[in-house]
Amino acid sequence: MxxxxxxxxxxxxxxxxPAGTTxxxxxxxIGKGLAKAAVAIxxxxxxxxxxxxxxxxxxxxxxxxxxxxxxxxIRHSAAHVLADAVKRLRxxxxxxxxxxxxxxxxxxxxxxxxGDEPLSNEDLPKLEELMRQIVASDVPFVYEERSREDAKRxxxxxxxxxxxxxxxxxxxxxxxxxxxxxxxxxxxxxPHVPSTGRIGKGIAVLSLAGAHFEGDAGQKMLTRVYGHAxxxxxSMAEHRHKLEEAQKRDHRRLGIDLDLFSTMGEFxxxxxxxxxxxxxxxxxxxxxxxxxxxxxxxxxxxxxxVARSDLWRTSGHLDFYADSMFKGMDxxxxxxxxxxxxxxFHVQIYKSTRRSYRDLPFRWAELGTVYRYExxxxxxxxxxxxxxTQDDAHLFVRPDxxxxxxxxxxxxxxxxxxxxxxxxxxxxxxxxPEKSVGDPKDWATAEAALRKALEKSGLPFEIDxxxxxFYGPKIDVKIRDSLGRSxxxxxxxxxxxxxxxxxxxxxxxxxxxxxxxxxxxxxxxxLERFFxxxxxxxxxxxxxxxxxxxxxxxxxxxxxxxxxxxxxAELRERGFRVDADCGADKIGAKIRHHLWQQKVPMIAVCGDxxxxxxxxxxxxxRDGELGAxxxxxxxxxxxxxxxxxx
RNA sequence: GCUGCUGUAGCUCAGGGGUAGAGCACUUCCUUGGUAAGGAAGAGGUCAUGGGUUCAAAUCCCAUCAGCAGCUCCA
Numbered sequence: 001m002x003x004x005x006x007x008x009x010x011x012x013x014x015x016x017x018p019a020g021t022t023x024x025x026x027x028x029x030i031g032k033g034l035a036k037a038a039v040a041i042x043x044x045x046x047x048x049x050x051x052x053x054x055x056x057x058x059x060x061x062x063x064x065x066x067x068x069x070x071x072x073x074i075r076h077s078a079a080h081v082l083a084d085a086v087k088r089l090r091x092x093x094x095x096x097x098x099x100x101x102x103x104x105x106x107x108x109x110x111x112x113x114x115g116d117e118p119l120s121n122e123d124l125p126k127l128e129e130l131m132r133q134i135v136a137s138d139v140p141f142v143y144e145e146r147s148r149e150d151a152k153r154x155x156x157x158x159x160x161x162x163x164x165x166x167x168x169x170x171x172x173x174x175x176x177x178x179x180x181x182x183x184x185x186x187x188x189x190x191p192h193v194p195s196t197g198r199i200g201k202g203i204a205v206l207s208l209a210g211a212h213f214e215g216d217a218g219q220k221m222l223t224r225v226y227g228h229a230x231x232x233x234x235s236m237a238e239h240r241h242k243l244e245e246a247q248k249r250d251h252r253r254l255g256i257d258l259d260l261f262s263t264m265g266e267f268x269x270x271x272x273x274x275x276x277x278x279x280x281x282x283x284x285x286x287x288x289x290x291x292x293x294x295x296x297x298x299x300x301x302x303x304x305x306v307a308r309s310d311l312w313r314t315s316g317h318l319d320f321y322a323d324s325m326f327k328g329m330d331x332x333x334x335x336x337x338x339x340x341x342x343x344x345f346h347v348q349i350y351k352s353t354r355r356s357y358r359d360l361p362f363r364w365a366e367l368g369t370v371y372r373y374e375x376x377x378x379x380x381x382x383x384x385x386x387x388x389t390q391d392d393a394h395l396f397v398r399p400d401x402x403x404x405x406x407x408x409x410x411x412x413x414x415x416x417x418x419x420x421x422x423x424x425x426x427x428x429x430x431x432x433p434e435k436s437v438g439d440p441k442d443w444a445t446a447e448a449a450l451r452k453a454l455e456k457s458g459l460p461f462e463i464d465x466x467x468x469x470f471y472g473p474k475i476d477v478k479i480r481d482s483l484g485r486s487x488x489x490x491x492x493x494x495x496x497x498x499x500x501x502x503x504x505x506x507x508x509x510x511x512x513x514x515x516x517x518x519x520x521x522x523x524x525x526x527l528e529r530f531f532x533x534x535x536x537x538x539x540x541x542x543x544x545x546x547x548x549x550x551x552x553x554x555x556x557x558x559x560x561x562x563x564x565x566x567x568x569a570e571l572r573e574r575g576f577r578v579d580a581d582c583g584a585d586k587i588g589a590k591i592r593h594h595l596w597q598q599k600v601p602m603i604a605v606c607g608d609x610x611x612x613x614x615x616x617x618x619x620x621x622r623d624g625e626l627g628a629x630x631x632x633x634x635x636x637x638x639x640x641x642x643x644x645x646x
Numbered sequence: 647g648c649u650g651c652u653g654u655a656g657c658u659c660a661g662g663g664g665u666a667g668a669g670c671a672c673u674u675c676c677u678u679g680g681u682a683a684g685g686a687a688g689a690g691g692u693c694a695u696g697g698g699u700u701c702a703a704a705u706c707c708c709a710u711c712a713g714c715a716g717c718u719c720c721a
Binding site: 118120121207208209210211212215216219220221222223224226256257263265266267269316317320321324340341343372374375376377378379380384469470471493520554555556557558559560584585586587588589590591592593595596597603605607608609617619625 | 647648650651677679681682684694695711712714715716717718719721
């Protein structure tokens with residue numbers, strides 16, 4: 001067999017090599033550096049293991065360790081090594097699965113049944129050390145195919161009962177393959193790096209959790225070990241640092257430290273108390289929100305917190321979401337329910353009178369507080385709660401207005417999110433699912449309108465085919481925060497269900513009654529959650545326009561207190577949030593407390609110099625010392641920062 | 647909801663079958679000090695709640711509630 005094959009490289013050049021040449025050999029032939037950085041090879045677009053032979057002509061590309069695909073392979077291989085490590089620590093452990101994942105915190109996990117010897121956090125460093133040893137020993141990953149029977153026998157010998165279940169699920173005719181690394185063997189499609197050493201030193205075992213077998217809440221709980229792997233140690237160190245930073249910015253921690261909010265805890269899980277400082281931030285959020293909505297052509301409405309169950313029956317909420325609605329209360333013999341959504345009320349406003357085509361579109365916005373019974377285990381700080389305020393709006397539009405309205409809403413969403421300091425967005429269009437209500441023609445019209453608006457925005461978007469709700473297609477907008485984490489906040493959603501259920505109509509120019517399109521939209525999502533995101537985004541250091549306290553004047557000594565108080569009072573009179581700290585602490589302690597611990601944007605020192613000249617020695621949290629400013633100059637600076645929301 | 651872990655002072659946590667400790671914060675006093683912690687004294691807790699075991703429970707057991715991590719879920 002001396003056949004040669006032609007391999008086309010990304011630069012267009014063609015290499016003739018003997019059939020059966022492996023990716024490793026090819027890489028070595030191209031260059032030493034490339035061979036060293038190689039972790040896999042793309043053959044006709046498919047990522048494969050380097051150690052496998054290539055038998056036919058193909059377009060190939062060496063996958064290096066610093067590419068997304070390369071990292072994926074490294075992480076998958078690291079998962080195997082992690083499983084190997086766990087089995088060294090717990091020889092009777094039974095493996096389930098261990099994929100590389102796309103998660104901001106972790107690169108891979110392995111789900112393992114460790115039996116009655118649970119792993120604890122103290123085991124994580126041990127596992128990491130074992131992984132390092134396995135990597136250092138640089139054993140090859142060896143690929144092997146087996147028949148179904150052979151495969152079952154091998155896994156049965158190893159006591160891998162969960163793997164047997166996996167084998168049973170592999171369709172007939174598909175290859176059943178294994179990767180061996182030393183004594184460790186795992187059922188796996190690959191690809192894997194050629195040997196454990198290629199995983200490199202940028203690895204970590206990070207966290208321990210439970211995960212149900214097959215992701216099914218009714219099934220046995222296995223132990224999930226999370227880890228991460230990067231191209232090099234430096235990237236791993238950076239990632240660890242980022243995790244620490246995220247921990248420091250945890251809104252629950254900052255909520256306590258900065259006295260922003262608390263939750264009712266034993267008096268009501270998932271219910272939020274906004275303390276004065278958090279309440280002030282919310283006040284500014286709402287104030288801005290209202291002002292922009294009024295400018296943006298919305299009308300503001302208010303609706304109740306409860307309504308008779310009939311409303312929720314007609315709307316369909318009771319049928320679909322009864323489990324996540326709070327139990328009813330009896331009012332004069334009628335069953336009343338807390339509202340889980342605002343839309344049925346807005347629909348009632350629509351229905352309160354006959355509507356003419358001349359009056360549409362309606363844009364009705366409400367900061368509407370809703371209650372949803374979220375599962376106890378789902379609750380999380382401000383991010384997932386049982387009572388929250390949606391920045392909700394419903395639009396009722398004529399079919400001919402749909403395009404323009406969607407455009408307008410999308411632009412509005414981006415405007416508001418940018419105002420809060422977010423610059424990066426990820427957008428998603430979700431289209432008609434299998435099960436849906438409404439006229440397919442309307443779906444098509446709406447999806448086309450949504451898509452056009454996305455294209456017009458000039459921002460990249462992805463399409464989630466079939467990912468829409470049963471009642472209409474939607475656009476979701478995710479924001480990226482200062483740590484690069486993404487949060488889904490805004491949503492723009494068509495609804496073909498409610499207009500039908502409540503029989504909404506308008507009288508068209510020809511005298512006919514027609515059905516309006518109805519749109520739901522939220523920009524911030526929930527004020528509670530968005531507040532949580534803001535806290536983490538800014539690390540508690542709110543910009544001047546949102547900060548509950550914008551500046552604190554600090555007296556150096558006892559004799560400067562009166563001056564500090566007087567200037568603070570004057571600034572407050574002019575509408576600024578300014579405090580004076582005339583306590584007995586030394587100036588260093590005051591600065592540490594206000595500027596660094598309480599994260600106030602600005603402090604101003606008042607001593608002999610300042611009293612004499614009628615100035616303030618201002619220091620900005622971000623920009624450092626600003627020198628001597630008059631109270632007027634400080635006011636100007638605050639006003640400018642407030643105006644620009646910088 | 648599921649699995650595991652946790653619940654001790656306002657916060658962070660130590661302790662642990664014989665009726666409670668530290669640091670920070672707080673109060674008072676001394677100090678009035680010029681840009682990331684001045685000093686001293688004091689006050690503060692039915693050890694989440696309810697049961698059980700025990701001569702004795704904050705400590706061991708069970709249940710409940712709440713919190714944490716993840717899973718599942720999120721109109």
